[in-house]
Every structure is written in structure tokens, then in C-alpha cells.
Amino acid sequence: MPSEAPVAGISPSARISPRAQIGEGCAIGEFTIVHDNVVLGGGSTVESHCILGHPTPLAEDRPLVIGPGALIRSHSVFYEGSSFGPGLVTGHRVTVREKLAAGVNLQIGTLGDFQGHATIGDYVRTHSSVFIAHHAQIGNFVWIFPHVVLTDDPHPPSEVRRGVVVEDYASIATMSAIMPGIRIGARSLVAAHSLVNKDVAPDTVVGGVPARFLCESSKILHEQTGRPAYPWMRHFRRGYPGEILASWARQFPDEGGRP
């Protein structure tokens, strides 16, 4: 939403390290701090009260790299040592620690808390107050809804770490917790308020505490069209570029051939 952005330029009260590499045409808001070890792509907006490149020895001197065209909303904190492809968009008060590697056009909702030491693919969207622990491996086009927690420790507290794996196009509904090392299959749906402690097969729906198989995901019908609501790429298109939509039309053609 570029029209939310302040005009390009550094606000007078921002504290920008002269060693930070700020691309052309960036806008940086009031009371924002940019530390030394930051590479910010051109045309990015960083709103007010943020911190970029927060120092930590755990980053082992790697920079924070944010691709061009980012929109980082206010009060967010990014540590040094993580990298993001072009088109990052965040809500307010996001926290991202070191050693997260994320692809193109990640969207992180308000109050997201990403612990780093994890990988995220392209075009992933996470909503408000999502917590992602270490070693998560999140694929492409994944959706994670408000208050979802991905864990990493099978018998807390311990030194064992097993990251959650979320495959492409999976969708995890609000307030679900995913146990360490669990694999959420491609194009699957985790229903709201579930505790997932077994792997979820592709193209299925699970739910409950603990979560159990509910149905094939194609059995969930879209309320307006009466056709299958999953895979969602058949009906939900907002915010994806044309070449992605064209690819989906080939990969996930409408079952009845209807538009």
C-alpha cells in the first residue's frame, strides 16, 4: 500500500548509522534507528519508532538484508543477520531475530514474533500475533492466521530443537499450535484452535485437540460458489502477480472448467 508511505527521505529525528546501506528513494520515519549492519533495498519505507539491524553476537556479523520495495510498519524490530527478498510487508510491532532467510513478498502481521534460525519461501502471509520458533521450514504460498504458534522443543525446557515443516500452499487457521517436528502437508488446512501433534497429509483437513483427520480438503465448499474452497488458489487471487496467477490456472484448473 504505497500510498500509506511517507515521502522519500530520512525523518529528522531518525538515527541512521552512516555505515548502513540505504537504497535510493527510501523513506525512514521519525524516531527510527538504523544500526551499522543493514542493507535496505531501494524504494523501501520504514515507518516510525522502528529498529533495523539490532546488534547480536548470534548473527556472527551477517547483515540484515531487506530487498527493495519493503514496507515495514511502525514499532518493528529487526535484528542483524536475517535476509528478505523483494517486497517484504509487515504490520506494526513485528519482531524478527537473526538468521531468518525469507523469499519474495513475505507479509508478517502485526505483533508477529519470529525467533529466527528458520527459512520461509516466497509469498508467505502470516497474520497477527504469529509466533515462529527456531528451525521452522516454511514453503511457498503458505498462510498462517492470527495467534498461531509453531514450536520447536518436544519436552520443554530442553536443548532439543525440531522445527515445524509447512509445505507449499498449506493454511493454518487461527489459534492452532503445531508441535515440534510436525510436517503440515501441501495444500492442507489445519482448522482453528487445534493442537497438531501428528503429520498432516497433503490435501486434507485436520482439527481438534489433539487434531484428527476431518476430511479431504476438497470437501470444504466455498460458501458463495458451492465449489471446493481448497485448493484455495482456484478462487483467491488478491495480491499475487500475473505470472503466478497464470501458473496456478495451469496447475490447479477449476474442476468443472468454469471460470
Add this chain to the structure above:
Amino acid sequence: MPSEAPVAGISPSARISPRAQIGEGCAIGEFTIVHDNVVLGGGSTVESHCILGHPTPLAEDRPLVIGPGALIRSHSVFYEGSSFGPGLVTGHRVTVREKLAAGVNLQIGTLGDFQGHATIGDYVRTHSSVFIAHHAQIGNFVWIFPHVVLTDDPHPPSEVRRGVVVEDYASIATMSAIMPGIRIGARSLVAAHSLVNKDVAPDTVVGGVPARFLCESSKILHEQTGRPAYPWMRHFRRGYPGEILASWARQFPDEGGRP
């Protein structure tokens, strides 16, 4: 809690647009930003590190209107395009997007995330980390406790939006999720940690994952008096004006006629 307030006046580091309309006797804290399209009622306090009137094209040029006597605690963000009656009180780090219309004396707990495009009645109280999605219709005197989520999308992700309806005097206990389009009946109680996917009848208690009818709400007994704890307006009076309490005494007389 006016005695928490700084004395009236604009802190020297605050950034206030000359086009913002600030009422008489307001106090605005350090490092707070007030954008152009803001009408702030007289006698209000806005603490430090806040943003009022954050611009968005989705507001369609409507202002942020905050009634007189507001207390907005630190690090909060309000977009342009929402309106609040007199006596708004918030915790810290609240986020409110555009096109929320709220009545008198709304209280939003710390970390509340209200997505806007919703209506809220009078004297509503929400606690910490409450998430309210689009199209919610919340009545009067409603209570929503920590970490509750009101959703809006029946098969996420999709373009379908069905708001939750919460009727007057209903109470939703901690960490419950309410599914899209569900109606929470008047004077009902949703027990803690519930997933509500069916309408809740007035004057009943539901609970569980998924939530089921547990009992009439009058069967829950107050631990100190032994009389019914619901409707709660018979015993809980803190923070409401005298005329409201008088009205409750008539509408919800104590069953045994006892004081």
C-alpha cells in the same frame, strides 16, 4: 485514571500536524506523532510513542475522531477513518485500523489488534491481546477477555467475509476463538479456551473445542455470595456511571430481592 496523565500540553519531541484538531486541555506525550486527519476531543491524554491518524487510502479521507476525555496509553497506533465516543481508554501498544465505529467509553486492553471495518457499542471492555477481524458487530456492555480472537473468513484464505455478532452483556472468556458469522447471544458466557462454531443462545454458557451447551448462565454461582453470577450486572458495578447502574437495578433486579 486521570492521575496517571501528564499535565496538559504538547511534549517537545511530539510531532503534531498543524492541521490536526486538538481539543482544549489535551496532553500529548514524547515521541508521539499526530497526523493531519485527526480530531481529538478536549481533555484527552495521549501518552508517548503513539501514532494518531496513520494515513491509509482505505479510510477514504475520513478523519480519526476521538471523543473527549480519552486516555490512550503508550506505543498505540490509530489509523485515520475510525471514530470513538467520549471516554475511550486503551492499554499500551494498541492497534486500530480504519472504519471502526465505537460508542462511549470503550476500553481496549494492551496489545489489542482491531482490524477496523466493524462496529462496537457503548461501554465495551476488551482485555489484553484481543484480535477483532473485519465486520464484527459488538453490542453494548460486552466483555472480551485476554487472547480472544474474533474471525471473519469461513475458509481461509478467501474473499468471503462474515463478521462475528456479539450481543449486549455477553462475556467471552480467555483464549476462545469465535468462527465467522457466529452470533454470541445476549448475557451469555463463552467459557475459556473454547472454539465457538455454532450460535450461542442468550443466557447460556458454552465451552469446549468445539463449544457445546454447558448450562443456563444463571446456574453459575458467585463464589462469595452463592447467588447466580450471571447476569453479571447484578453484582459487578465498577466503572459504570450511576444512571447505568440505576437502569440495571430496574432491568436485572436481584432474584431474591436482596441488595
Add this chain to the structure above:
Amino acid sequence: MPSEAPVAGISPSARISPRAQIGEGCAIGEFTIVHDNVVLGGGSTVESHCILGHPTPLAEDRPLVIGPGALIRSHSVFYEGSSFGPGLVTGHRVTVREKLAAGVNLQIGTLGDFQGHATIGDYVRTHSSVFIAHHAQIGNFVWIFPHVVLTDDPHPPSEVRRGVVVEDYASIATMSAIMPGIRIGARSLVAAHSLVNKDVAPDTVVGGVPARFLCESSKILHEQTGRPAYPWMRHFRRGYPGEILASWARQFPDEGGRP
């Protein structure tokens, strides 16, 4: 993690009351506010955008006392009237209200919201987005994982307050809610995504909605060693001083006498 700390000194944009008592060798970040009624121990770091000693009449003029060697990360808010032993460490955006009394080396995760009027022992660790209501009594060496809520009102809303009691070495896994007045026994484990409405016996595991007895905690086996994962003090040692570890070796010897 002292190497994250800025060098000692007061940042130029910080607003420090001349009546605040700041110990030797403290570092205070940009855009941070320190009010009058604050005693900050020597060698502490307070990052940017924080508020210390936020005034409230509910503190009854008691100061905010933070022991030496604290690390308070950015955007945190501490009210006057609470006290913390040496070695406090917080994440970002922590909120702590008045009349919390905490011991040595408390660690509060990012987005923690502590309502005050509670006690916390020594070496307690709480993770991201933990909510602690009034009158909680938390022992020593307790672990509380992300998005856990400790409640206080048995029939909300009411004026009845019964705090949760968490005994030494107990562990509460992610996204569990503990009902008012419940006692979580020593060395017990509450499994993830549970609703706990009955007391939990020492050395047991409970889980579910509502939570039921699952097993003795010694039946949970460590994934790498195959020996009991609880009590966790047999295998988890990171971050505790040598005298504590020596004490644990005596109190909780490995069952097989193995190192």
C-alpha cells in the same frame, strides 16, 4: 547477552528525570523515558523506546526497583511500584504493571503482559506473549512458554480474584490457559494447548481441554538420551550459575547414576 548492549551512557534523545536513581555504568537507549520514581541498578542496559516508572496511583508511591545487571529490550514499559532482583532480562515490548515482586534473574519474553499485584520467585523464564493476571504466585525455576495465560477471575466479570499458584520447577507449555486459583504442582508439566481447571499434582503431566492426568512426568523420555525428560534439571543447564547446577546435581541425581 551483554554484547548486544550499547556502551554505557545516556542517549541524547532519552528523557531521564533528574530524580531517578540510575546506577553506575548503565546504558539507556534513544527515545527512552525514565520517570521520577525509579531505582535502576548499576550495569543495566535499557534499550530504546522504553518507559520506566510509568506513574500510577495504584503504586501508592512505591518506586520501580530494578536490580543490577538488567537488560530491558526495546519498547518495554514498566510501571512504578514493582521490584526485580539482579539480572532481569526482557524481550521487546514487555509491559509490567505495579506491585509485582520478582526475584533473581527473571526472564520475560517479548510481548509479555504482566498485570502486577503478583509474586515471582528466582530464575523464572517466561516466553513470548505470556499474560499473567493479578495475584499469581509463581515459584522458583518455573518455565512458561509462548501464549500462556494465567487468569484470576472465576466468573468474569466479577470482583473476585483468585491467583494461580505455580510451584517450583513446573513447566507450562504453549497456549495453555490456567483457571483462577489453580495450583500447578512442583516439577509438573502442562501439555500444550490445555485448559487447566483442576489442580495439577507434583511430578505429573496433564493435557487437554479440559486437562486430564496423562502420566507421571518421569514417563516422558528425552528424545536424544532415552532417559526421563523430567525433572528437566537433570539435563537442561543453560543459563544457570554453577552453584545452582551443583545444588541440582545433589537434589535431582540422574536415576542411573550416569553423568
